[in-house]
Amino acid sequence: MHKFLNPARKKRLYIVLFIIAGVSIALAIMMTALRQHINFFYSPSQVAAGEVSAGQRFRIGGLVVDESVMRVEDSLQVRFALTDGAQEVWVTYAGILPDLFREGQGIVAQGALDEAGVFQADEVLAKHDENYMPPEVAQALAEAGHPTQLSTPDAT
């Protein structure tokens, strides 16, 4: 094998090494970017069990507890509790809530826990539908090539 390492082959080898290096660098960049920008999803039970530490960004999903939604006078600050049936977590959010946000509705919020264990959301997404089949919105939107079942009041 080795004696065949003529200049042409050497060049070839370099090219291959170059490609491998390029691919690994690209992959490494992608993976780092991914690691930095993913958000884990936790349920209120998991949060209550202390699986998440304060300050860590994640998504939480659950149903808005009935009669828990409170507005702060003269501002857009809102506070409500999320439950998965077992545990509740308090969420605060400043801004416009999605149209489908109501008590009893399933929502997903993105943000982090503060020191007091209250979830500070910077984004609240509401499920468009509580009807499983036909899963109209999710699917209809999806089929049309669109953001599926989540509507967001937050612009990118």
Place this chain on the structure above:
Amino acid sequence: MLPELGHFALILALLLAVVQAVFPLLGSFYQKPAWVALGQPAACAQAFFLVCSLLCLTAAFILNDFSVAYVAENSNSRLPLHFRISAVWGAHEGSMLLWMTMLSLWGMSAALASRHLPENISARLISVLGWVSVGFLLFILLTSNPFERLLPYVPLDGADLNPLLQDIGLIIHPPLLYLGYVGLVVPFAFAMAVLMSGNLASAWARWLRPWAVTAWVFLTLGILLGSWWAYRELGWGGWWFWDPVENASLLPWLVATALIHSLAVTDKRGMFKAWTIFLAIFAFSLSLLGTFLVRSGVLTSVHAFANDPARGVFILILLGISVGSAMLLYAWRAQSLREEVKLHLWSRETMLLANNVLLVVMTLSILLGTLYPLILDAFNLGLISVGPPYFNAMFVPLAAPLLFLMALGPHQRWSKTQPSEWLGRLRYTFAISVTLGVVLPFVVTGSLQGHVVLGLALACWVLIATLQDLLGKGMRRGKGFTGVWQLPRSQQGMVIAHVGVAVCAIGIALSSQYSQERDVRMVPGDAYTLGAYTFLFEEVVSGEGPNYTTTTGLFEVSKTKRGGEQVIGTLAPQKRLFYVRNQIMTRAAILANGWRDLYIALGEPLDERAHAWAVRIVYKPFVRWIWLGGLLIALGGFVALFDRRYRQKVAQAFQGAIDLGRLKPANAE
């Protein structure tokens, strides 16, 4: 009766698709021209019956036939007529039928046009198209029949079309998008036919170019309209969300873009044959993949209820068979497609190769981000979501070199160019672009932001260099505009499209960096000032639409100019409460001109007694440029279609270059 006819037409279409799939293929192997000849009429008849079927479904919607489950689920007697028609593709079953109808129309057109191809290619092309039809018709008939009846309990009225879909954008957007998605089947079928026949002449590339470009134009328009719709209907001012479903349409677009560029090389220089074939397969695979992701619910499973595993399994099997067989065929034949490639660093080919590499890397990085939640979930590593920051972090560094090279590419000759030929011209262009990129934002805003400088400089670079190239080449043909007009249409199209990309880049860079957005609490009588604009909340009025009630906020917008305040318009954002679904929809109001959009949306009533509302006020500069650029890109593709060379009989190009396969030469029609 009509729904049964529609169902029957679907079954007939399936039988015809089987004929179209089987006979031409067997005929081409056993040298039976009569069998091969069955393909074309079968393709036409299949398209005819699918159109009939689609019309039957449309009729059921127009006539409010709520005994049809799909109509009952997606329409209502109070829904206006135009939305009753667009409701046909408002949900899975109907949109699948539309998808399929478009597939058959593409199949028919390709079958008709293929008479200019050697018979051993055209027979297989028609057959592959037939197989794809068979797969999807089976899918519709077995898992997603839109004609299913709700008997004996017939609802008195329907559940209404989802309010979000009751928008002009949704009337035209899905058909265009599907035309694009599905149009990629022609390059795919063609690639398969070429691989099967082992016919390695590059003359086929010329036949394929207009097909690939047409599909790409529709895909571009479809994505564009989708983004515009999202901006108006659910974006709250955003126009792209990197949602898995949006990505599903962007991925085939990126690869189709790579494909139309590599086809140019194959057509002009006879190189990159294997690569072009691979891209043709890849593009359609991604379009199938998108269909799978969107309709199976695998990706959105974290939050979605919308899933029907049976459909998912079916599409996965279709995906496996079609892409798997294509890849195996490719593996088997790719060896024989080996070619001598002589690339010079400074040549059009190299530039287009770089374009392809960047586009494919972009595709892969977006694909990875889209599928990453699924990968982690599959290994029980947690439920996650990948947000826009990831995609932005990947997209910008890849788009920048792409734009940089986009300006350079057209200045290169095929085969080999001396850098000295263009270095002189482009040196100044480069300097001017960088200067503009730095000076313009600084003069206007008094500050500098990296992304704006980069975006603006690159856009100027592309814009100026492209026009330089156009004028330079036009000048050689004749004076002024006559020279430019006399250039080949494909060249003019390329220039328009590239200018479109530059316009789009300006729009993205400026709107994403300079947008201002405020959520405020307002009571009638309040005024809010954002930059030079003042928004006076006048009053709230109630009204009624055909199938909803409205609450409208009236805002007077004025602009501070040197002389004082000047009223520039009234904005009337609405809340609509749709009767049937008892669902509230936000209808934003937009005051737009070429330079900026003023966007107001009513949030929710905060205090009934004081009539306080949460209001979102957004100032978005240059956001229209994004869609204007997109339109130019599509227009460029459209213009390129009129290139005279595409209309020359490709058969002539094939003659002599190749042996015409085992069949007797195609007898003239």
Place this chain on the structure above:
Amino acid sequence: MMNSANSNNHHQKHRLAWLRWAAPLAVFLLLLLLFWRGLSLDSSTLPSPLVGQPMPAFSLEMLHDASVLKTEQDFKGQVALINVWATWCFACHHEHPMLMDLAYLNRVPIYGLNYRDDREAALSWLEALGDPYQFTVFDPDATVSIDWGVYGAPETFVIDQKGIIHYRHVGVITINDWETVFLPLIEQLEQAA
């Protein structure tokens, strides 16, 4: 660089040429596997925190008679199904004939939990389509349904004799679901007692 790399290296190129097709093919096969697995993950994505727990306590009016209150105690005693339904829910339309069949089979009692609905509409629905339920409790504000972790309709819970929830089914029950999931579970629960 590209020039020298790609020309006159015919045989070396040959050796690596298989990568050109093998790599995409391998990636594709991996993706297929991934998607296959993804599809099977679907049904398990909404695990109820209540599985393995006793039913949450409640007290609700009966649909047919607002003066009668039912509590979780009324569901106990047998392995049973609790089906969450509503008239606005089209999936429930699809599911209804299946429930009627199950009621006819009379393998286990089925209780209804009418969810965010209108009493009149719900009653006329049962009149028109038949009533598969032993009885239905009426939860117009979804107060109880939230405790149950109900996200939508239809949903079906399997409870044992002591009122412990053993399974939560999201969406329409198909014959396949009945045969492969419900029936084995019901038999197992009955034998365990």
